[in-house]
Amino acid sequence: MAQFFAYISHGDGVADDAALEMITAAKKIDPSASVTAIVTGSGPDLDKVANELTASYPEVWKFNNDALAYPNAEVIRKALVNNLPADCILLTTHDTLGMDLAPGLSIKLDSAYVADVVDFEGLEGSDIKLVRQEFSGQVSTHVKCDAGNGAVLTLRPGVFPADESKSASGNVVDKDAGDVSTKRKYLEVVVAEVGDVDITKSEILVSVGRGIEDQDNLEIVHELAEAMGADVSCSRPIVDAKWLEKSRQVGTSGLTVKPKVYLAVGISGSFQHMGGIKGNPFVIAINKNPKAPIFQVADVGVTEDILEFIPELTEAINEAK
Amino acid sequence: MEILVCVKRVPDTSENEIEVSKDGADIERDDLVYSVNEWDNYAVEEAIQIKDKIGGSVTVITVGDEEAEEVLRREMAMGADNGILLDDEAFEGSDGKGIATILKAAVEKGKYDLILTGAQADDGAAQVGGMLAAMLDMPYASLVNSVDVSDAKKLKVGREIEGGNQEMNEIELPCVLSIQTGINEPRYVGIRGIRKVASVEIPTYTASDLGLGADAVGAGAAKVKRLDYFVPELGEGAEMLEGSTEEKVAKLIELLKAKGGIK
Numbered sequence: 346m347a348q349f350f351a352y353i354s355h356g357d358g359v360a361d362d363a364a365l366e367m368i369t370a371a372k373k374i375d376p377s378a379s380v381t382a383i384v385t386g387s388g389p390d391l392d393k394v395a396n397e398l399t400a401s402y403p404e405v406w407k408f409n410n411d412a413l414a415y416p417n418a419e420v421i422r423k424a425l426v427n428n429l430p431a432d433c434i435l436l437t438t439h440d441t442l443g444m445d446l447a448p449g450l451s452i453k454l455d456s457a458y459v460a461d462v463v464d465f466e467g468l469e470g471s472d473i474k475l476v477r478q479e480f481s482g483q484v485s486t487h488v489k490c491d492a493g494n495g496a497v498l499t500l501r502p503g504v505f506p507a508d509e510s511k512s513a514s515g516n517v518v519d520k521d522a523g524d525v526s527t528k529r530k531y532l533e534v535v536v537a538e539v540g541d542v543d544i545t546k547s548e549i550l551v552s553v554g555r556g557i558e559d560q561d562n563l564e565i566v567h568e569l570a571e572a573m574g575a576d577v578s579c580s581r582p583i584v585d586a587k588w589l590e591k592s593r594q595v596g597t598s599g600l601t602v603k604p605k606v607y608l609a610v611g612i613s614g615s616f617q618h619m620g621g622i623k624g625n626p627f628v629i630a631i632n633k634n635p636k637a638p639i640f641q642v643a644d645v646g647v648t649e650d651i652l653e654f655i656p657e658l659t660e661a662i663n664e665a666k
Numbered sequence: 667m668e669i670l671v672c673v674k675r676v677p678d679t680s681e682n683e684i685e686v687s688k689d690g691a692d693i694e695r696d697d698l699v700y701s702v703n704e705w706d707n708y709a710v711e712e713a714i715q716i717k718d719k720i721g722g723s724v725t726v727i728t729v730g731d732e733e734a735e736e737v738l739r740r741e742m743a744m745g746a747d748n749g750i751l752l753d754d755e756a757f758e759g760s761d762g763k764g765i766a767t768i769l770k771a772a773v774e775k776g777k778y779d780l781i782l783t784g785a786q787a788d789d790g791a792a793q794v795g796g797m798l799a800a801m802l803d804m805p806y807a808s809l810v811n812s813v814d815v816s817d818a819k820k821l822k823v824g825r826e827i828e829g830g831n832q833e834m835n836e837i838e839l840p841c842v843l844s845i846q847t848g849i850n851e852p853r854y855v856g857i858r859g860i861r862k863v864a865s866v867e868i869p870t871y872t873a874s875d876l877g878l879g880a881d882a883v884g885a886g887a888a889k890v891k892r893l894d895y896f897v898p899e900l901g902e903g904a905e906m907l908e909g910s911t912e913e914k915v916a917k918l919i920e921l922l923k924a925k926g927g928i929k
Contacts, residue, residue: 417835419805441827444785444844445808448762448796457889458762460791474893479789480677483684484693485898491889528805528838532822537830549927555680573922574929585848591830599830606927613679627925629918630904636683636897639904645921646904647914654911661915662928 418445427523456495540592556611614639705784759885
């Protein structure tokens with residue numbers, strides 16, 4: 346079988362959680378897989394991460410280069426293309442770096458590409474059988490990927506259990522990135538503005554999604570939140586529509602919250618949204634679509650039209666006080 | 667600036683419950699409402715705003731059948747100048763790379779300074795823009811949520827990254843950008859607007875027009891094949907509250923109180 350690699354991102358000298366998930370994923374493709382980790386960056390943080398990973402990976406490729414100090418996908422892609430063997434299987438994460446890096450990498454390596462894999466069902470010859478989702482998680486599909494000429498596969502973060510065995514005692518190999526000149530220059534990261542309410546500290550959240558249909562209807566959500574003593578948060582479409590501030594958005598592209606109770610109204614529950622909910626809160630979902638993916642992950646579900654149900658709930662809470 | 671925007675006609679998930687057909691070979695498509703992919707609509711709006719600012723033209727392009735033409739007309743009603751339909755039976759069954767290959771061939775028939783795609787479409791792969799850029803050897807930035815066109819040679823673009831932060835980049839033209847939702851507020855298109863462009867001719871290119879052989883596109887070339895659709899077995903799943911609305915409300919309040927959800 347082909348050689349396996351895992352491109353691992355890191356921050357503040359610590360490897361991304363996906364580092365251990367990718368080992369599990371590789372073994373689900375091929376139980377005998379030996380995976381080489383790849384990290385890019387510069388300075389002492391990079392050394393720290395590379396050393397950390399030797400516990401889990403038999404070999405860690407370290408690309409130390411000032412041009413890689415910030416993870417600019419255009420630069421990383423060139424370093425990888427300059428170094429990866431033909432026909433290899435490269436795993437990385439379906440996140441904002443993976444989406445930037447991986448599709449083009451598959452073209453440059455002339456290999457197959459599958460994004461956002463949620464499960465692997467093994468190998469038949471050179472075909473990898475895997476599972477992914479479509480239509481915002483409403484349906485799943487089995488996919489056959491011909492990896493005979495190599496494959497680039499991005500994994501959904503958090504779905505493969507971490508391999509905690511840490512028994513690899515591997516070694517770090519310094520790699521030369523080669524020519525990494527690009528036509529895209531990283532400038533800076535602009536940090537998100539803090540809003541009037543800090544939802545990352547809220548104990549109770551009423552979170553509203555596309556199902557609210559109209560900006561004027563937000564009033565009933567605010568009333569419910571007031572009755573419960575909760576703060577109002579939301580999913581991405583509400584921010585896209587400019588109905589609430591970005592500082593109210595829960596999800597991987599918004600804020601990570603850790604309330605005790607999370608009441609999701611009219612939210613379908615994409616993995617990007619659910620990725621922003623931590624600390625195992627009690628999740629209640631109200632949605633008129635019984636197939637909404639959020640019902641797979643919520644503790645309690647109610648199939649109702651939120652526009653009619655929320656005012657009744659608010660009234661009943663106020664009466665019960 | 668000459669701008670090309672790649673768009674796709676997709677089932678509108680906000681209007682439909684997606685159901686798997688009995689044999690799992692497809693989703694139930696009979697009663698589906700189709701529309702332009704949401705991300706693409708933002709991309710078209712961004713292109714029109716750039717054109718309004720500094721001049722040039724906006725062309726919308728799609729790989730699809732004659733029904734996909736309605737999506738092109740909708741985007742032309744928004745203000746795109748031209749539409750191009752890429753339609754051939756040989757394109758059916760293409761994977762992401764196949765679609766990018768078709769688009770690349772069409773890009774090379776024109777001359778564009780800037781190519782936009784939506785960040786992702788109905789299959790959630792977010793792949794075609796990055797593939798197209800690599801095939802064209804152009805620089806690429808994904809998940810773009812701001813574009814500054816004040817320089818004629820390079821753009822300043824913001825990328826949406828984790829935590830609501832924004833990564834700023836300088837990118838040389840020509841380039842490919844995938845556009846994230848929320849970058850702008852796409853304008854409303856009325857029936858009158860669509861009628862205005864109803865008779866505008868939309869050229870159609872086939873595989874042979876684009877010089878594409880059967881080995882490059884379609885099911886034969888696809889390394890990635892969807893085998894079936896299925897509804898995942900729910901793990902634990904939510905405990906669904908049953909009964910009348912009143913009963914559900916009562917149960918919910920009981921649960922909220924028990925879990926500390928009412929202060």
